[in-house]
Amino acid sequence: MTALLEVDNLSKRFGGFVALDGITLSVAAGERLGLIGPNGSGKSTLVNCVCGTLASEMGTVRFEGATMNGLTAHERTRRGLARSFQLPRPFTSMSVAENLRVPLLYTVNARSAPHLSAAAIDERAAELLSLVGLADKARQLPRDLTQVEMRKLELARALAADPKLLIADEAMAGLSGTEVADIVALLIRLNERGITIILIEHIMRAVMSFSQRLVVLVSGKKIADGAPDIVIRDPEVERAYIGE
Amino acid sequence: MRTLPFSLTSAAIGAIVFAAARLVGNDYLFFAGYVVLQYVVLATAWNILGGYTGYVNFGSAAFFALGAYASVFLNKTYPLPIPILIVIGAVISGFVGLGMGYLTLRLRGAFFAIATLALAVVLQTLIINWSYVGGARGAYVIRPDEIEPIGSYVQYLFLLMLALAVIALTVARTIERSRLGLGFAAIRDDELAAEASGVPTLKLKLIATTISGALMGMAGAPFPYYIGYLQPSSAFALDYAVNSIAMPMIGGTTSWVGPLIGAVLLGSLQQVATVTISSSVNLLIVGLLIVDCVIIAPTGILGLIQGRRTARDVVADPAVFALLFVVNVIPLYFLHQEALTARPLEVIFWGVLIFLAIARGRMIGHPWLIVLPMVGAALSIVPGPSLQWLISALLLAICFAWGLLLRPREDAARSGTP
Numbered sequence: 001m002t003a004l005l006e007v008d009n010l011s012k013r014f015g016g017f018v019a020l021d022g023i024t025l026s027v028a029a030g031e032r033l034g035l036i037g038p039n040g041s042g043k044s045t046l047v048n049c050v051c052g053t054l055a056s057e058m059g060t061v062r063f064e065g066a067t068m069n070g071l072t073a074h075e076r077t078r079r080g081l082a083r084s085f086q087l088p089r090p091f092t093s094m095s096v097a098e099n100l101r102v103p104l105l106y107t108v109n110a111r112s113a114p115h116l117s118a119a120a121i122d123e124r125a126a127e128l129l130s131l132v133g134l135a136d137k138a139r140q141l142p143r144d145l146t147q148v149e150m151r152k153l154e155l156a157r158a159l160a161a162d163p164k165l166l167i168a169d170e171a172m173a174g175l176s177g178t179e180v181a182d183i184v185a186l187l188i189r190l191n192e193r194g195i196t197i198i199l200i201e202h203i204m205r206a207v208m209s210f211s212q213r214l215v216v217l218v219s220g221k222k223i224a225d226g227a228p229d230i231v232i233r234d235p236e237v238e239r240a241y242i243g244e
Numbered sequence: 245m246r247t248l249p250f251s252l253t254s255a256a257i258g259a260i261v262f263a264a265a266r267l268v269g270n271d272y273l274f275f276a277g278y279v280v281l282q283y284v285v286l287a288t289a290w291n292i293l294g295g296y297t298g299y300v301n302f303g304s305a306a307f308f309a310l311g312a313y314a315s316v317f318l319n320k321t322y323p324l325p326i327p328i329l330i331v332i333g334a335v336i337s338g339f340v341g342l343g344m345g346y347l348t349l350r351l352r353g354a355f356f357a358i359a360t361l362a363l364a365v366v367l368q369t370l371i372i373n374w375s376y377v378g379g380a381r382g383a384y385v386i387r388p389d390e391i392e393p394i395g396s397y398v399q400y401l402f403l404l405m406l407a408l409a410v411i412a413l414t415v416a417r418t419i420e421r422s423r424l425g426l427g428f429a430a431i432r433d434d435e436l437a438a439e440a441s442g443v444p445t446l447k448l449k450l451i452a453t454t455i456s457g458a459l460m461g462m463a464g465a466p467f468p469y470y471i472g473y474l475q476p477s478s479a480f481a482l483d484y485a486v487n488s489i490a491m492p493m494i495g496g497t498t499s500w501v502g503p504l505i506g507a508v509l510l511g512s513l514q515q516v517a518t519v520t521i522s523s524s525v526n527l528l529i530v531g532l533l534i535v536d537c538v539i540i541a542p543t544g545i546l547g548l549i550q551g552r553r554t555a556r557d558v559v560a561d562p563a564v565f566a567l568l569f570v571v572n573v574i575p576l577y578f579l580h581q582e583a584l585t586a587r588p589l590e591v592i593f594w595g596v597l598i599f600l601a602i603a604r605g606r607m608i609g610h611p612w613l614i615v616l617p618m619v620g621a622a623l624s625i626v627p628g629p630s631l632q633w634l635i636s637a638l639l640l641a642i643c644f645a646w647g648l649l650l651r652p653r654e655d656a657a658r659s660g661t662p
Contacts, residue, residue: 053436072446073439083440091433093498094426102430105423107442161442 003062004029004165004196005050005081010059012042012049012220019045020056021220027165027198032191034211034228035200038240042220043200044086047167051083052076063165078107082163086170086200088150090142096153097138100125103161125160132156132186148175155183165196172203180206208232216240251414258406266399274402276519278470280511281405282463286484287491287503288412289459294489295497296425297452298432299349303360304488306367307337307457309479311464313371316383316474320376326404326466333465334458341457345450352435361485368480382475385468401470405463412459416500419455428452429498460488487511490530494537496544505545513589520586521579529575529589536596539568559600560607562648569644572596580624580633587625594621597640604647616643 005027012020020042027033037043048054050061052073061068068076082103091099104121116124129135132152137145145153155171168187172180184206191197201207207214207228214231216224218240224231231237265273286304293299311333318324318332348359372380391400419425427448430438439445468474487510495506510530517529540559541548559565572593579586579593597617605613620636620643 051440053440072444073436074442074444077440077442085437085440089434089437091430091437093429093433098426102426102438102443103441105426106430106444109423110442157437157441 002029003027004031004064006060006062007046007050008060008062010046010049010056010061012045012054012056018220020049022059023217023220023222025215025222025225027196029164029196030191030194031196032188032210032212033196033198034207034214035198035217036202036204036207036214037217040219041217043217044169045220046217047083047169047198047200051081051167074106077103077161077163078110080162080164081167082107082158082161082165083167084151084154084158084169084171086173088142088147088154090145090150090153090157092142095139095141096134096145097122097125097129099142099153099157100128100160103157107161128156128160131159133182148179151175152183155186159190163195165198166190167198167200169200170202171199172201172206184210247414247418250417251410254410254413255407258410262399262403262406265402271396271398274396274398276512276515278398278402278405279515280508281402281409282467283487283491283507283511284409284504285405285412285463286460286488287495287507288409288416288500289456289463290488291492291497291500291503292416292419292428292459293452293456295492295502296419296428296432297449299449299452300353300357300489301360301453301456302357302485302489303344303362303364304460305480305482305484306360306364307341307460308464308467308484309364309367309371309476310337310340311461312467312474312479313377313464314461315465315468316377316385319385319468320383326401326469330404330408330462330465333461335461337461337464338454338458340461341453341455342450344457345453349446349449349453364480364485368476371476371479378475380476382473382478383468384473387469387472397469401466404466408462411462413500413504415455415459416503420500424448424451487514490534492544494534494541494544496546498543499546502544502546509545513592516589517586520589528578532571532575533592535571536568539564540596540599556603556606559603565600565604565647566644569597569600569647572600573640576624587627590625591621594624597621597643601643601647608647608650610646610650613643613647616640616646 003026007023007025010020010023011018023046035043035046045054049056052068052071052075063076063079063081068079071079091102101121104116104124109115126135126138129138132155134149134152134156137149142150142153151171155168158166158168172183175183180203187197187199187210199207199210211228213226214224214228215222216231216234216237223236223240224234265277286308290301290304293301314333314336315329318329324332344360344363348356351359371377377383387397389397391397394400394403419428427438427443430441430443431445431448435445464479467479471478491506491510492503493506494510495504496502510533513533514530537544559568575593576590579590594617598614598621601614601617602611605611616639620639623632623636623639626632
């Protein structure tokens, strides 16, 4: 398998605080990667640096072999790297369906492929909404959604950009057991369609059932990388989570 | 409606307005109408950046003045017809908008607003010290009295401003319904999420500042010919900055209709108030009206029309009811002291009082409360002996007291509280 995303020696500091310390990571095309770590370990910072929301001081991020240093976030999205936000950030003045029209118009239609017509865009939005189970909420405003539905919208909007790599940042926080299972099943289905997925999650059951490979971050450093059941028994990981 | 039919329709409406004004045959109408139309253009322009994209620009006066001073400069060096001056004003202000965007768009919220205000101050200082365009003394622009084939020059200027208003509204409406408008709205709602969805936020914000600046420059270009004598303090007047923010806010910022409603309403009101009563009471009235709007219709008149139930609930709250009631009685007192010509202005405030009575009356289960201000309004506005005014004041007092003191009926209270 070829590497889709390569992160090489990535570092990021906020003032004197080192948030990421020389992270090197590679994700193969079609892979399902779980990324875990205690609170404040740098997971979200890593996502922000990879997606271009934050600029990193050192290191490179390559996507499909081409370096992405210096690219803005929207350019990275257009190359096929989509993310959902940890706290849902819907476009509050737009209906749920219109929320999806933004990435469809600005990402899918901005690529060189033939442009989608207005009807095709509506169709694609409806398709995505029924995929995440929001079909009957299409005309509602985000403020009328529950927290769970908001997270589904967040995921649908990331998917609307038609990504090659999807980074789901805690898409399941606050969800009930069956809902978590639903989302995991959805993510696996997407993965089978050829989307590479990085899942950042605290719910271990979800991470374990989803991931083919697990990466653990602690205080900005990568301390483990490998098959989930082996990583989880790693003494260093245990120490980070449980203490000595 | 598509863009072409829309602009044709609005041009036709403009033509009817112009024909009607000519029928009245009073040149003052054109004089006042010009200012209202100018505010339509300014409010619409402001709204493209402020309403659609969510960046509050306090420097509207700078772009307006830039257009005006470009005209003064050219009038001195190489006189050109006004339509060409309008295009030049648009280009210059558009470029300054682009430049300002590059410098300031990293800032958000209050910081951006302050930066735009600073731009206005810097430009004003430059103009004051540039003697070629009159400096602090100001510059005279001699305009002809008549122009073929329209006749009076004021009518010509009015017609030009009417055309600009049609152009501005068409631009705003086209943006609103396009991909660009969706991108602007995404930036307004959440810039980070917009960027993550592939929206090139910096580019779009620069487009917004450029279009907005260009439209403001267009509005400013004919101004020296209108006023005849341009000085920095009138071109950079705070009125422009404040009005071009207040008008869209009052009308509603999410649609092109909002600034139009706000500008026509507030602009005409200011014109009527300036003529019929002193300009200081004018300020009081406009200020109180803005207070009303902020409380009753925080999303603008459009939001109110679109039936957000919240407005009625908010004013039904006893404290808000009392405050707004008092706020709206104050201008009634002042207006009534003035000449009979000021009476029509009372209608607005009576209207708000009636709205308050409806909301409060329904809330406490005494909907007949509305009768009191309605009778009061009729007695107050129709000319008659001073006893009439006394009765209407009494009715207001009763409405106020009962609105606060009457016990809510049990059944109403139960159904009123969700």
